Amino acid sequence: MVLWVLIQREIKSFFISPTAYIVLFACAVIHGLNFAFWLEYMTSNNIKDFTLLQATVNSFFFWFLLLIQAPVLTMRSFAEENRSGTIEMILTAPVREWEVVLAKFVGALSFFSVLWLPLALDFLGLRLFWGHPLGSSGSMELLSLAMLLLLGSLFLAIGIFASCLTRSQMVAAILSFGAIFAIFSLSFVVYLGLIGQTRDLVTYFSFLDQMDTFSRGIFDSRPLVLTLSGTILFLFLTERVLQWRRLRS
Amino acid sequence: MITVENLTKDYAGFRAVQGISFSVQKGEIVGFLGPNGAGKTTTMRVLAGYLPPTGGRVAVAGHDIVAESLEARRHVGYMPENVPLYTDLRVNEYLAYRARLKGVKGRKVRERVEAVNRLCHLDDVKNKMIGNLSKGYRQRVGLADALVHEPDLLILDEPTIGLDPHQIRSVRDLIRSLGNRHTILLSSHILSEVEAVCTRVLILHRGRIEAADTPENLARLVRGGGGGVRLEVSCRSEEGQRELARLPDVESVNCRAEREGWSVFEIAPKTGKDIRDGIFSVVQQQNWRLREMSRLRASLEDIFVELTQD
Numbered sequence: 001m002v003l004w005v006l007i008q009r010e011i012k013s014f015f016i017s018p019t020a021y022i023v024l025f026a027c028a029v030i031h032g033l034n035f036a037f038w039l040e041y042m043t044s045n046n047i048k049d050f051t052l053l054q055a056t057v058n059s060f061f062f063w064f065l066l067l068i069q070a071p072v073l074t075m076r077s078f079a080e081e082n083r084s085g086t087i088e089m090i091l092t093a094p095v096r097e098w099e100v101v102l103a104k105f106v107g108a109l110s111f112f113s114v115l116w117l118p119l120a121l122d123f124l125g126l127r128l129f130w131g132h133p134l135g136s137s138g139s140m141e142l143l144s145l146a147m148l149l150l151l152g153s154l155f156l157a158i159g160i161f162a163s164c165l166t167r168s169q170m171v172a173a174i175l176s177f178g179a180i181f182a183i184f185s186l187s188f189v190v191y192l193g194l195i196g197q198t199r200d201l202v203t204y205f206s207f208l209d210q211m212d213t214f215s216r217g218i219f220d221s222r223p224l225v226l227t228l229s230g231t232i233l234f235l236f237l238t239e240r241v242l243q244w245r246r247l248r249s
Numbered sequence: 250m251i252t253v254e255n256l257t258k259d260y261a262g263f264r265a266v267q268g269i270s271f272s273v274q275k276g277e278i279v280g281f282l283g284p285n286g287a288g289k290t291t292t293m294r295v296l297a298g299y300l301p302p303t304g305g306r307v308a309v310a311g312h313d314i315v316a317e318s319l320e321a322r323r324h325v326g327y328m329p330e331n332v333p334l335y336t337d338l339r340v341n342e343y344l345a346y347r348a349r350l351k352g353v354k355g356r357k358v359r360e361r362v363e364a365v366n367r368l369c370h371l372d373d374v375k376n377k378m379i380g381n382l383s384k385g386y387r388q389r390v391g392l393a394d395a396l397v398h399e400p401d402l403l404i405l406d407e408p409t410i411g412l413d414p415h416q417i418r419s420v421r422d423l424i425r426s427l428g429n430r431h432t433i434l435l436s437s438h439i440l441s442e443v444e445a446v447c448t449r450v451l452i453l454h455r456g457r458i459e460a461a462d463t464p465e466n467l468a469r470l471v472r473g474g475g476g477g478v479r480l481e482v483s484c485r486s487e488e489g490q491r492e493l494a495r496l497p498d499v500e501s502v503n504c505r506a507e508r509e510g511w512s513v514f515e516i517a518p519k520t521g522k523d524i525r526d527g528i529f530s531v532v533q534q535q536n537w538r539l540r541e542m543s544r545l546r547a548s549l550e551d552i553f554v555e556l557t558q559d
Contacts, residue, residue, distance in 0.1 A: 005349045016337055085333030089394070092297045092329075093350045094322040 003099045010107025028118035034061040035122045051135030057144055057215045067180055074159025075173035077104045082167035097242040101235055108156045140217035147214040150227035155180050157234035164238045250275050250402050250432040256305035258291050265291045267456035278428045280443035281436035283453035289436040290330055293406050297327035310401050326400035330407050332391030336380030344397055351398035365393040385416040405435040421446055440553055477545035480514045482537040492531055498522035
């Protein structure tokens with residue numbers, strides 16, 4: 001199946017480059033240090049007000065990585081194909097535009113998942129060797145993981161969309177980071193003293209709060225709908241741009 | 250194999266292709282010839298399904314390029330100008346990927362990759378990274394890519410651009426040998442190449458087809474039936490011009506050179522006349538010594554210049 005061939009190529013193109021392993025290593029180290037810091041801090045101070053999971057998903061480094069990864073992983077995606085002209089080779093093969101876009105997305109999401117594997121292993125390890133990772137239950141951890149992947153999907157879709165607009169990886173990265181950071185900033189706007197409907201609307205986009213909710217083991221369908229529909233929207237827009245290029249260029 | 254009716258293509262306010270029509274039959278090798286910006290690449294991109302036409306109808310292997318784009322693309326092996334490739338793959342990997350992308354299945358993939366490697370003389374480099382290959386090899390990888398799914402139609406945009414004469418010759422031989430099994434449309438501005446390989450030539454200029462015929466017929470078209478003669482004899486130029494111009498069927502006599510008692514003439518006949526006999530009689534009567542007498546054949550270059558000059 002053509003889609004599978006494209007996906008294989010995308011996944012391969014991530015793992016073929018040495019940079020990928022450097023990034024993977026760096027992420028693992030940051031996750032590990034962050035995790036170890038909170039573990040040490042909470043046990044030595046005997047903190048019971050929040051769980052280690054909550055501390056992690058609210059930490060600076062967690063969000064730093066989450067916000068920076070999508071632009072880095074997706075800046076190549078279409079921009080590089082546009083620059084080198086290989087996009088012409090793909091689109092003159094008997095493939096549909098949505099297959100190309102979906103393959104890019106699946107490839108990026110796969111590598112994204114691998115980048116978060118170390119943190120998942122940190123928690124898993126704690127559970128296996130210590131019984132329970134300082135307060136959090138399995139469902140809390142799984143819900144947080146789900147929310148992480150949903151957010152990742154949305155950010156990656158935005159990144160892929162930005163990448164198909166340009167032939168410069170740099171421009172793609174800046175565009176997508178700008179957009180992702182702008183949406184993320186809404187998490188803080190809530191604290192500006194908004195009231196009424198505006199507040200409700202902004203809260204709807206408050207990923208920070210949503211992540212916190214999920215890490216308490218509470219399932220909320222609103223972020224699910226938001227991230228999924230956002231992902232689909234941006235992938236759809238990317239597909240439109242590819243077709244529109246064909247219609248216009 | 251290709252039917253193009255009244256194709257137009259606009260780029261943001263600029264009409265690159267202005268209503269061209271032509272068709273290519275199965276088994277033909279057709280050459281697109283034209284100066285840069287004539288609309289060759291644009292037309293080929295439309296045929297390959299990369300750009301949709303602004304107006305007109307294009308069908309490839311019986312499938313409309315817009316309505317049945319996917320089906321049409323299945324029948325086309327396309328090699329774009331400058332051959333963009335994934336530089337981080339090995340030749341074998343790349344070709345296998347492309348084969349599978351174009352619908353070659355299972356065990357046939359390896360078979361086809363080996364076949365095109367052999368055909369395009371890529372066996373020496375099949376395990377090398379594409380990024381490390383020379384221009385000539387990359388060009389051949391592009392060609393192998395176009396061939397890997399055994400398409401009925403090959404569209405090759407400037408297949409020999411940037412190659413050295415050796416490589417040009419081998420690619421040209423390859424294309425000629427492919428003509429048995431594939432219909433081929435290629436573009437070039439290397440005229441001798443088109444002349445050597447193609448059964449038919451379409452001359453494109455400013456988005457229009459200026460001429461379409463066999464290379465031989467195009468030559469006749471330009472020289473009013475051809476049959477010009479080049480003559481080198483021992484006489485003074487005025488003398489020769491005077492005597493030769495007396496022949497009834499001669500249109501014009503030009504002296505190209507005069508050196509050490511020898512003059513070179515180019516003699517054009519009136520349309521459709523053979524003047525060689527008459528010329529020989531003149532040479533005999535005047536008692537000139539003869540060093541050369543040959544027919545002038547218009548090269549595609551002449552036609553090209555004549556048809557495409559402003």
